[in-house]
Amino acid sequence: MNNNDNLIFDQREDGLNAFFSKVYALMGVGVAISGLVSFIMIRFFQANLDAISQKGSLVFLALWIIPLVLVVPLQTSAMKNSSAAMPLFVIYSAFMGFLISFTLLMYTSTDITMAFITAVAMFFGLAVYGRTTKRDLSGMQKALVAGVIGLIVIGFLNFFIQSTALMLICSVVGVVIFSGLIAYDNQKITQVYNQMGDSNGWAISMALSLYLDFLNLFLFLLRIFGFAGNSRD
Incomplete structure (x- = not known):
């Protein structure tokens, strides 16, 4: 590899790192907004949450x-690089955050803290794996998406069955499913950058995917910690 090839490679890596930083910054904004809204709702509007419940x-x-x-319109706006994508992401x-506040009321602060710490540790471990692995993870996509759809359908049915x-x-x-999606979506960020470049819209799109991956991982872990806490009692 000559000097020009080295320069091109370094420029590409710098651009990719900047794109990753943008995606993670946007994801962080989403998580922070959700956390802040949940805190405000629980701290100041718990009576309203109880009334809705x-x-x-x-x-x-x-x-x-x-x-x-x-x-759906949020992802569409992001992929089209629309100026509406960022406001929609914030909303x-x-x-x-408002919806999560109902769930958080059902768990202890210990369960919430443990679930969040575990989710963060798992997320960053899987993110590193997704970015650095040489294995093509795209083969998992269809199975993971099918799994998500299955969880939505079963969750809908369990609203009425109420089976613990x-x-x-x-x-x-x-x-398991969202752990796989975290690794896959982090690998996909590199693919998106190689195909689309440093696109603000696609950065929002990938940030939304990672935001949903992390949020669902946290909520599922929270349920597990909640079950474990109840069994100890």
Whole structure:
């Protein structure tokens, strides 16, 4: 490899590192917004959360359907590099923070802390693996997406069945599925950069994917820690 090849390689690596930094900064913004909104709702509006909770499971089902619908125009705007992508991402993160506040009320601070620390450790370990592995992880994509769809369907059914055992099984499977998605999406960031360059829209798109990966990993781990805490009691 001559000097010109070395220079091109170094420039590409610098560009890729900058793109990763942008994606992770945007993801961090999303997580921070969700965390802040959840804190505000629990700290100052717990009575309102309790009032909404008393309206029944159908209200929760309707609320959780909203982000499933919103994620489609958000991803579309991001991939089109639309100026609406960033505001939509902020609104989406804030709304998810509102939804998460209902879940956090059901767990102890110890369970929440342990789940968050574990999620962070797993996320960064899997992120490093996804970026550095030479193995092509794209073969897992269809199976992982099918798994996510399966979790959504089973979660919808469990709204009515209310099976604790089924919820625990889904939580364990969810941790496995989103662990795979974290590794895959981190590898995909490199592929996106090679094909699209340093695109702000695609950076938001990948940040949204990582945000959802981390959020779901945290929530599934939280359920597992919650079950473990109840069994000890």
